[in-house]
Amino acid sequence: MTQLTSSKVTVLGGGSFGTAVANIAALNHHPVTLWMRSEKQADDILQNRQNSRYLPGYRLVDNLTPSLDLESAVRDAHYVFVAVPSKAFRAVVEETVQYLPANARLISLTKGIEPTSFKLMSQILHDLAPKHDVGVISGPNLAKEIADNQISATVIASYSQALRQEVQQLLSCPSFRVYGNPDIYGVEMAGALKNIYAIITGLAVALGMAENTRAAIITRSLAEMSRFAVRLGANPMTFLGLAGVGDLIVTCSSQLSRNYRVGYYIGEGMTLKQAIKKIGETAEGINTLRMVNEKADELGVYMPLVKGLYAIIYQDMPVKEIASRLMSGDLAEDVEFMSVGM
Numbered sequence: 063m064t065q066l067t068s069s070k071v072t073v074l075g076g077g078s079f080g081t082a083v084a085n086i087a088a089l090n091h092h093p094v095t096l097w098m099r100s101e102k103q104a105d106d107i108l109q110n111r112q113n114s115r116y117l118p119g120y121r122l123v124d125n126l127t128p129s130l131d132l133e134s135a136v137r138d139a140h141y142v143f144v145a146v147p148s149k150a151f152r153a154v155v156e157e158t159v160q161y162l163p164a165n166a167r168l169i170s171l172t173k174g175i176e177p178t179s180f181k182l183m184s185q186i187l188h189d190l191a192p193k194h195d196v197g198v199i200s201g202p203n204l205a206k207e208i209a210d211n212q213i214s215a216t217v218i219a220s221y222s223q224a225l226r227q228e229v230q231q232l233l234s235c236p237s238f239r240v241y242g243n244p245d246i247y248g249v250e251m252a253g254a255l256k257n258i259y260a261i262i263t264g265l266a267v268a269l270g271m272a273e274n275t276r277a278a279i280i281t282r283s284l285a286e287m288s289r290f291a292v293r294l295g296a297n298p299m300t301f302l303g304l305a306g307v308g309d310l311i312v313t314c315s316s317q318l319s320r321n322y323r324v325g326y327y328i329g330e331g332m333t334l335k336q337a338i339k340k341i342g343e344t345a346e347g348i349n350t351l352r353m354v355n356e357k358a359d360e361l362g363v364y365m366p367l368v369k370g371l372y373a374i375i376y377q378d379m380p381v382k383e384i385a386s387r388l389m390s391g392d393l394a395e396d397v398e399f400m401s402v403g404m
């Protein structure tokens with residue numbers, strides 16, 4: 063692999079993950095521009111070297127520069143990472159493409175699915191910038207732990223081997239290791255789906271579930287999400303890697319996960335609206351749940367955990383009734399992607 067020289071990196075979206083990834087690239091001595099829409103947050107970074115709204119207490123490297131001007135942020139970028147929530151993704155990229163240099167690589171950091179089209183973020187990038195190489199980063203990557211330089215690993219997925227290798231070099235450092243995977247669809251789908259199961263686990267923890275229960279939920283979640291994604295074309299092996307089981311474990315275990323906290327607060331008795339307001343940041347799993355529930359019906363894929371959470375959140379069904387339904391479904395084999403248990 064050839065050594066990557068200093069490259070201009072731009073990250074679109076100054077939330078927790080955009081800021082954390084921008085800081086890693088800056089730590090690796092690349093000049094980094096972090097584009098955001100809030101003047102207050104940009105000033106905060108310039109003056110205090112921190113993003114107090116999303117990553118309070120973490121010092122940002124000096125060669126990370128905030129910007130409010132999309133054109134100048136993107137104009138001479140080699141790598142453009144997009145880290146805005148999925149509901150804003152298309153609009154932000156639509157505005158960006160007019161300024162993109164011809165050889166710029168586009169990489170999504172977003173873990174969600176576009177409503178109505180059911181497109182993943184890389185598919186939106188392909189739609190809007192068909193001549194550009196596209197990639198996706200996904201894995202067990204809680205933003206605060208990355209900002210804290212805790213040892214973490216992730217996956218860069220792209221059909222382009224050159225892009226995969228470049229991004230591996232761009233972001234790898236002593237606390238962050240980047241693996242490659244050509245299965246862009248599987249990696250991206252895994253990142254979107256695991257948010258649903260984090261909500262379920264958070265809810266179950268708030269209701270006092272035992273450790274056996276958590277292990278059963280996580281494992282059956284993995285079977286369910288793989289079954290769904292494989293039906294749509296993903297490689298099942300991807301789900302045994304960092305972007306699959308890795309991200310599922312961390313998001314179903316940590317209070318740092320916003321999706322897990324949504325479930326936890328609902329388990330404590332809040333309404334969905336109250337839980338979202340309390341978190342005040344992006345929790346993609348809520349919208350993903352609605353879309354996947356509908357798509358599972360359309361495709362005829364068996365997804366009892368998705369169905370159960372949907373019934374609890376959107377149809378006011380009591381958790382006890384859903385749990386007892388899950389435990390009395392048809393008995394099935396364990397280790398098989400198309401199994402129908404739980």
Ligand SMILES: NC(=O)C1=CN([C@@H]2O[C@H](COP(=O)(O)OP(=O)(O)OC[C@H]3O[C@@H](n4cnc5c(N)ncnc54)[C@H](OP(=O)(O)O)[C@@H]3O)[C@@H](O)[C@H]2O)C=CC1
Nearest residue numbers: 075076077078079080145146150172173203204205343344
């Ligand atoms: N946080 C994490 O640990 C991880 C997050 N991700 C994924 O990254 C994506 C982004 O999440 P994250 O950074 O955590 O989210 P946050 O909620 O922390 O921040 C969202 C950011 O997007 C900005 N934004 C929202 N809408 C727009 C818009 N229309 N135009 C411009 N900027 C906009 C917000 O700006 P403003 O402040 O002005 O509203 C804010 O800077 C999500 O899909 C998430 O799943 C992936 C891995 C880890």
Ligand SMILES: O=C(CO)COP(=O)(O)O
Nearest residue numbers: 201202203204319320321
């Ligand atoms: O994707 C994440 C960790 O990999 C972050 O999860 P949340 O969006 O639930 O905080």
